[in-house]
Amino acid sequence: MRGLRPLVTAAGLLLLWQAVVWATGVQRFILPGPAAVGKALWGRRDLLALHAAVTAAEVAIGIVLGCLTGVLMALLLAAFAPLRRWLLPVLVMSQALPVFALAPLLVLWLGYGMASKVAVAVLIIFFPVTSAFYDGLKRTEPGWIELARVMGAKPGAILRRIRVPAALPAFASGLRVAAVYAPIGAVIGEWVGSSRGLGFLMLHANGRMQTDLMFAAVVVLAALSLGLYALIDRLGRRLLRWQPETLAV
Amino acid sequence: MADALRLRVDRLDYGGEALFRDLVLDLPKGRWTALIGGSGVGKTTLLRAAAGLVPGVEGLGPAALMAQSDLLLPWLDVEANVLLGPRLRGGVTPDLRAKAADLIERVGLGDARKRLPAELSGGMRQRAALARTLLEDRPLVLMDEPFSALDAITRHRVQDLAAELLDGRTVLLVTHSPPEALRLAHRLLLLEGRPVRLRPLDVPASPTPRRADDPALLRRQGQLLEALAGEGDKGRATCAA
Numbered sequence: 417m418r419g420l421r422p423l424v425t426a427a428g429l430l431l432l433w434q435a436v437v438w439a440t441g442v443q444r445f446i447l448p449g450p451a452a453v454g455k456a457l458w459g460r461r462d463l464l465a466l467h468a469a470v471t472a473a474e475v476a477i478g479i480v481l482g483c484l485t486g487v488l489m490a491l492l493l494a495a496f497a498p499l500r501r502w503l504l505p506v507l508v509m510s511q512a513l514p515v516f517a518l519a520p521l522l523v524l525w526l527g528y529g530m531a532s533k534v535a536v537a538v539l540i541i542f543f544p545v546t547s548a549f550y551d552g553l554k555r556t557e558p559g560w561i562e563l564a565r566v567m568g569a570k571p572g573a574i575l576r577r578i579r580v581p582a583a584l585p586a587f588a589s590g591l592r593v594a595a596v597y598a599p600i601g602a603v604i605g606e607w608v609g610s611s612r613g614l615g616f617l618m619l620h621a622n623g624r625m626q627t628d629l630m631f632a633a634v635v636v637l638a639a640l641s642l643g644l645y646a647l648i649d650r651l652g653r654r655l656l657r658w659q660p661e662t663l664a665v
Numbered sequence: 666m667a668d669a670l671r672l673r674v675d676r677l678d679y680g681g682e683a684l685f686r687d688l689v690l691d692l693p694k695g696r697w698t699a700l701i702g703g704s705g706v707g708k709t710t711l712l713r714a715a716a717g718l719v720p721g722v723e724g725l726g727p728a729a730l731m732a733q734s735d736l737l738l739p740w741l742d743v744e745a746n747v748l749l750g751p752r753l754r755g756g757v758t759p760d761l762r763a764k765a766a767d768l769i770e771r772v773g774l775g776d777a778r779k780r781l782p783a784e785l786s787g788g789m790r791q792r793a794a795l796a797r798t799l800l801e802d803r804p805l806v807l808m809d810e811p812f813s814a815l816d817a818i819t820r821h822r823v824q825d826l827a828a829e830l831l832d833g834r835t836v837l838l839v840t841h842s843p844p845e846a847l848r849l850a851h852r853l854l855l856l857e858g859r860p861v862r863l864r865p866l867d868v869p870a871s872p873t874p875r876r877a878d879d880p881a882l883l884r885r886q887g888q889l890l891e892a893l894a895g896e897g898d899k900g901r902a903t904c905a906a
Contacts, residue, residue, distance in 0.1 A: 559736045566716050566730040567801065569753035577753055581740050658740040658781050 448628040456628040478537025486545030494553040533605030548590025552583025588652035699850035729801035788819035828874035
């Protein structure tokens with residue numbers, strides 16, 4: 417029953433949506449009903465799949481690159497104190513800068529292709545991943561580090577064998593945030609300028625009053641994001657089975 | 666003392682106070698030395714200094730550390746935790762693996778070898794930490810209230826096990842528990858004052874681990890508790906009342 421609850425809620429919302437459409441007789445280019453959206457989803461599945469594949473690729477590359485750079489930056493910050501003093505304040509300040517405002521610039525520099533969308537996604541992901549992982553590295557139980565030092569471990573071994581594994585749960589929560597933000601970044605990039613992707617399809621359909629297709633694109637995007645989140649969440653739980661919280665589940 | 670490890674702390678301040686001044690701590694080889702004193706008196710700092718963890722103080726060289734919390738890494742199973750030292754130094758040999766298996770058996774965790782720390786009871790975890798300490802095979806073992814988080818019966822059993830397995834080693838045991846110090850120590854030092862002085866106290870002559878109902882132990886336990894309670898101002902006020 418518990419697993420069914422969200423499905424029941426969703427079905428109820430869909431019914432409400434259809435009821436509003438019937439009751440108000442609103443025109444379909446303003447608000448298409450779920451049936452019309454379903455029809456567009458099925459009827460234009462080839463088109464949707466084509467654009468979804470582009471967006472999915474941008475998101476995947478964005479997550480991989482964003483995580484790599486974020487992890488690297490966190491490791492550098494944790495390992496070198498001088499770097500920390502010079503870089504950390506700048507890094508924190510840079511977060512006041514809305515990445516979305518940079519999207520037009522990135523498109524100007526990197527072109528209409530995938531590169532600019534990947535760049536927006538990377539920029540959005542970079543900070544949450546860096547700060548989550550760095551926080552985890554910094555908060556290693558001091559007793560573990562002292563024990564390792566008494567055992568004669570070098571700082572490199574302590575980082576690799578103790579601090580990094582201990583920071584993985586923090587990294588996993590950064591990764592979950594990244595999974596939520598990456599699709600947003602890619603779509604924003606596509607809105608600013610592109611010829612492919614779900615964001616492009618949405619603008620295109622909007623301009624032609626094909627509101628049902630636009631809704632269909634949103635549904636596909638939502639499914640993509642949810643799938644990505646579920647995948648990353650499951651992966652995290654699998655790798656971090658030693659965590660007491662996940663052990664209890 | 667001829668055959669002893671000697672720790673010297675010329676000066677060490679803590680919170681603007683003179684904690685140690687020209688302090689000399691001798692640890693007779695092959696014997697257990699217990700440090701006892703109220704909380705905040707400097708026992709743990711002295712042990713950390715011996716471990717080489719206090720900047721500006723030269724430690725006593727290679728040592729194995731057993732702390733109040735077991736410090737088991739939650740992502741490693743018992744066996745991997747016991748092998749942590751070699752793993753960190755980059756050399757887990759088949760010999761060491763065999764030795765770890767033997768030690769795990771001897772602390773009574775044979776069946777739990779592949780289990781994660783979260784799946785063990787407090788007593789089992791501390792026994793795993795004991796096996797890890799023994800695998801290090803260092804000339805000096807430093808123990809910082811290693812049994813204080815255990816219930817009374819488990820504590821008694823793990824004390825017996827530690828006394829048996831660490832027999833003949835040079836051990837520095839920090840504790841706030843008079844019965845623990847009196848059961849396990851060959852030599853007992855009371856820490857008091859600022860800067861800290863070390864006052865040697867008598868321990869029963871019988872071999873360790875001493876029985877908890879040893880009359881000599883019980884008598885000294887009472888004296889020791891009175892000495893500890895009378896040490897601070899608060900303690901004196903309670904006595905006067």
